[in-house]
Amino acid sequence: MSGQKAFAVLLDPDKIEQNAFSALLAQTVTNQIDFFLVGGSLVTDYAHKEVISAIRRHSQTPIILFPGNPLHIEASADAILLLSLISGRNPEFLIGQHVIAAPLLKKSGLEILPTGYMVVDSGTQTTVSYISGTMPLPYDKPGVAACTAMAGEMLGLQLIYLDAGSGARRPVSPEMIAAVREAVDVPIVVGGGINSGEKAYEALKAGADVIVVGNGIEQDPDLLPQLSAVVREFNQSVVQA
Numbered sequence: 001m002s003g004q005k006a007f008a009v010l011l012d013p014d015k016i017e018q019n020a021f022s023a024l025l026a027q028t029v030t031n032q033i034d035f036f037l038v039g040g041s042l043v044t045d046y047a048h049k050e051v052i053s054a055i056r057r058h059s060q061t062p063i064i065l066f067p068g069n070p071l072h073i074e075a076s077a078d079a080i081l082l083l084s085l086i087s088g089r090n091p092e093f094l095i096g097q098h099v100i101a102a103p104l105l106k107k108s109g110l111e112i113l114p115t116g117y118m119v120v121d122s123g124t125q126t127t128v129s130y131i132s133g134t135m136p137l138p139y140d141k142p143g144v145a146a147c148t149a150m151a152g153e154m155l156g157l158q159l160i161y162l163d164a165g166s167g168a169r170r171p172v173s174p175e176m177i178a179a180v181r182e183a184v185d186v187p188i189v190v191g192g193g194i195n196s197g198e199k200a201y202e203a204l205k206a207g208a209d210v211i212v213v214g215n216g217i218e219q220d221p222d223l224l225p226q227l228s229a230v231v232r233e234f235n236q237s238v239v240q241a
């Protein structure tokens with residue numbers, strides 16, 4: 001990672017509607033995005049391969065898998081977030097699924113991005129929380145988030161992902177992002193409920209290195225160019241300062 005802020009678009013293979021998908025891919029030609037994330041907690045169609053090849057026909061942007069379980073490994077992506085759900089206390093999602101996935105991952109040739117995945121309470125239960133049977137981090141406890149991230153970094157995890165959950169009513173607070181920023185040196189990914197330029201800017205200003213947006217773009221196609229501009233302008237203002 002270059003020290004510059006980045007913008008990732010999350011595509012859920014189950015939710016892709018062909019016309020909207022083509023329009024989104026066309027937008028990414030003129031509005032820079034830095035990564036595609038492909039994944040979901042529960043994927044019923046297993047269309048990862050098709051989604052990835054459709055992206056590749058239009059774009060050279062790196063494609064990173066965001067898996068809910070080992071069935072979501074697809075070797076035609078560029079990399080995979082190897083999530084360990086460190087906000088939870090379910091051994092299956094801390095290490096169990098990884099033992100099952102390890103030989104498949106080795107064979108896949110994918111770049112492995114070991115990630116401390118922290119799900120943060122946003123007022124309603126998220127799919128991740130339900131599927132993993134774990135409690136999210138309390139919304140208003142930045143100190144707990146900071147210690148969790150610190151432990152993840154000490155264990156060797158190379159990214160911290162703070163996620164308020166898909167379609168969250170409120171994103172992770174700037175206070176929590178700032179506390180985690182203070183606590184670790186690794187890049188911080190922030191997602192869940194970022195559905196406006198202002199929320200994206202707040203997350204970047206608080207210390208997020210990568211913002212991830214899924215639902216917001218599905219619901220409002222004009223958001224992609226807006227967010228791309230917010231991230232570019234943020235990076236330019238840092239260079240000029």
Ligand SMILES: CC(C)=CCC/C(C)=C/CC/C(C)=C/CC/C(C)=C/COP(=O)(O)OP(=O)(O)O
Nearest residue numbers: 039040041066068069070093097098101127166
């Ligand atoms: C070891 C491997 C390869 C996989 C296991 C990976 C782990 C531990 C995952 C943690 C728990 C989990 C279920 C994560 C899913 C994260 C994700 C892709 C969230 C995207 O949002 P959705 O949960 O799909 O939301 P919707 O219900 O709105 O679609």
Ligand SMILES: O=P(O)(O)OC[C@@H](O)CO
Nearest residue numbers: 167191192193213214215
């Ligand atoms: O769909 P949204 O709310 O943008 O969330 C993205 C991602 O962080 C969910 O895991």
Ligand SMILES: [Mg+2]
Nearest residue numbers: 012039040041
């Ligand atoms: Mg999903």
